Amino acid sequence: MRPNSPAPSRRQALGLGLAAGALSGFPAFAATGPSLASLARDKGLQFGSAVGAGPVGALTGSFEDRRYRQILAEECGLLVPENELKWYVVRAAGPASFAFERADRIAAFAKANGQALRGHTLLWHHPQWFPAWIKTHDFGAQPKLAAAALLTEHITTLCQRYPQMISWDVVNETVDPADGSVRNTVLSDILGREPTLDLAFHTARAAAPKARLVYNDYMSWEVGNEKHRYGVLKLLEGFRKRGTPVDALGVQAHIGAENADSFTGFGKPQEQEWRAFLDEATGMGYDLLVTEFDVHDKGLVYDFAPRDAAVAAYAKGYFDLMLSYRQTKEVLAWGMVDKYSWLQGQWPRQDGKAKRPTLYDDNYQPKPLREAVAAALKAAPAR
Numbered sequence: 001m002r003p004n005s006p007a008p009s010r011r012q013a014l015g016l017g018l019a020a021g022a023l024s025g026f027p028a029f030a031a032t033g034p035s036l037a038s039l040a041r042d043k044g045l046q047f048g049s050a051v052g053a054g055p056v057g058a059l060t061g062s063f064e065d066r067r068y069r070q071i072l073a074e075e076c077g078l079l080v081p082e083n084e085l086k087w088y089v090v091r092a093a094g095p096a097s098f099a100f101e102r103a104d105r106i107a108a109f110a111k112a113n114g115q116a117l118r119g120h121t122l123l124w125h126h127p128q129w130f131p132a133w134i135k136t137h138d139f140g141a142q143p144k145l146a147a148a149a150l151l152t153e154h155i156t157t158l159c160q161r162y163p164q165m166i167s168w169d170v171v172n173e174t175v176d177p178a179d180g181s182v183r184n185t186v187l188s189d190i191l192g193r194e195p196t197l198d199l200a201f202h203t204a205r206a207a208a209p210k211a212r213l214v215y216n217d218y219m220s221w222e223v224g225n226e227k228h229r230y231g232v233l234k235l236l237e238g239f240r241k242r243g244t245p246v247d248a249l250g251v252q253a254h255i256g257a258e259n260a261d262s263f264t265g266f267g268k269p270q271e272q273e274w275r276a277f278l279d280e281a282t283g284m285g286y287d288l289l290v291t292e293f294d295v296h297d298k299g300l301v302y303d304f305a306p307r308d309a310a311v312a313a314y315a316k317g318y319f320d321l322m323l324s325y326r327q328t329k330e331v332l333a334w335g336m337v338d339k340y341s342w343l344q345g346q347w348p349r350q351d352g353k354a355k356r357p358t359l360y361d362d363n364y365q366p367k368p369l370r371e372a373v374a375a376a377l378k379a380a381p382a383r
Contacts, residue, residue: 037077039374040331043323044383046116046166048078049333050292052340053102062340063106067364071336072109075359078116078166080291080332081106082342085119085158088131095137095150098157107162118330119165120291121216122155123200125174127185134186147190152203159207167212167330169250169291170204171197175217180231197235198244205245212329215239216250216291221274221318222267224258229277240284248287248329255318256296256311256357259347264299266314271321282327290322292334294341294357295369298349307356312368319376326383331373338362 033039040047051072054060060083062068072079083089084103092099110117124130139146159168174183174197182188188196204213215236219228232249239246258267282288295315300307322328335341339362343355354362359370 036075039377043380046078046330048076049336050080050082052082073113079110080118080120116166119168121169121172124172143190155203156207165211169214169216172216175231177228180227201244212247214248214250218252221269249281250289250291252292253290257298288328289330291332294334308368312372316372323380
């Protein structure tokens with residue numbers, strides 16, 4: 001199916017998927033009822049997914065897969081380019097150029113399918129994720145003016161090219177989980193940490209006045225995230241005190257197993273502490289977004305049935321909590337099919353087998369995780 005071709009009906013899509021599943025020996029687990037997008041809309045939410053327009057066959061190339069695009073068209077009311085708007089992709093060639101072709105294709109697909117679009121990310125304020133050229137860039141005799149101009153141009157250019165974005169991750173992952181401090185980068189070394197972040201949000205507000213502006217980070221509900229949560233709350237409090245135009249906290253929701261090589265099972269959720277964290281954030285007037293949901297099943301048994309059941313149950317508990325907050329406005333899966341998940345390339349299982357962290361398996365079959373998300377959406381209070 002070409003990106004602009006009409007999507008097949010849901011019944012046709014599921015029929016094709018079930019037939020393929022039967023032929024390959026995969027269990028047929030048919031999704032029933034309405035799409036996740038429609039379930040979310042019924043509650044005043046948006047449901048969608050990340051999609052990557054990288055090389056064909058790569059983890060980052062899900063958009064090149066016709067069947068993946070079919071799932072996006074059937075299930076999602078909202079899309080987010082997975083990597084295409086990050087500095088190291090869109091500004092890879094240097095300060096004088098922007099590479100929009102990959103993101104433009106995703107935007108065109110969303111428009112053709114009546115889907116909303118959200119942006120990730122205008123400023124990944126982490127030294128590891130800037131393009132190489134910025135680390136040796138000559139900011140000239142007036143570095144503060146030059147650094148501010150570079151950041152302003154970048155944000156304004158992206159926002160103006162994609163005015164349809166309903167929300168933007170303006171700043172991403174600037175809190176160091178080790179101690180809760182704000183990270184230093186080339187830009188903040190020149191402008192200062194708080195002025196860099198504030199400039200990003202003020203510029204985004206001017207360039208995208210109708211979009212929800214988000215601070216996005218991966219602090220989680222499991223044990224070991226206490227300092228990270230504390231640092232994020234300090235950051236959010238500072239934004240409010242300085243009048244920085246931040247509308248929402250993006251909760252990445254990469255839940256499940258810890259990333260240590262020896263770890264088995266899931267992490268230990270701290271429900272009481274997590275609710276206290278969310279209460280403080282919403283008490284400051286912030287909305288919530290689940291921005292990058294998946295379930296890391298690294299340490300679970302290989303057998304699909306118990307593994308999928310454990311993943312689904314763990315996710316259902318998480319979503320029941322997150323969706324109990326009427327401030328939660330968007331839910332984004334970080335990929336819809338297992339083989340395209342970024343987790344396949346990170347922290348491998350000890351048995352070397354593939355992970356099953358997303359809502360659909362490698363044969364494009366909906367999994368119990370998909371039904372767990374559907375059940376949580378059905379049970380959620382209306383916004």
